[in-house]
Amino acid sequence: NAGVTQTPKFQVLKTGQSMTLQCAQDMNHEYMSWYRQDPGMGLRLIHYSVGAGITDQGEVPNGYNVSRSTTEDFPLRLLSAAPSQTSVYFCASRTGTSASYEQYFGPGTRLTVT
């Protein structure tokens, strides 16, 4: 199993550009989520999904869209990049919808918006 994979590893965008961060998992996990990590802020939840076709907002959803058309994939779209979105983005998955299951994280995407 590859686990949770993310592409790209690094990305530089100009303000106003859009892009999609890719996330895929091959563990047949129902639950997938996106976090951003900023210094001193820990991991903050952007969006999450409890299954194909179902998504919901987390703590910091503004400026981001998600969709879940398959169990495996959960892309994160930045609609119009802003410098405040400079961060490290982690995708995670777990086997159940309850938060009592361990989460598996991808390697992360380091995004810089200039």
Next chain:
Amino acid sequence: GQQVMQIPQYQHVQEGEDFTTYCNSSTTLSNIQWYKQRPGGHPVFLIQLVKSGEVKKQKRLTFQFGEAKKNSSLHITATQTTDVGTYFCAGDQGAQKLVFGQGTRLTINP
């Protein structure tokens, strides 16, 4: 809003010294998880605590869950250079979402 506070934010120790990080929630937690993130890496699951007053050990690491299920701690005995990283607690406040603490970054002087 729902918060999980973690202290200290940073801790620097000499190799061989002990280390403790503390986690406090504003609400009662169903369970709490601990993760470790090595520099440049991604968070990796360490353990989950579910019961009030629960204590679990993993070699030199001891994890505790408070009686009121609102606080938790991670204690490392006799730190080694392999313990370097950031330790996060994450609380389940019953809404399918984990709320992460800010993390404690541990650095070690060999």
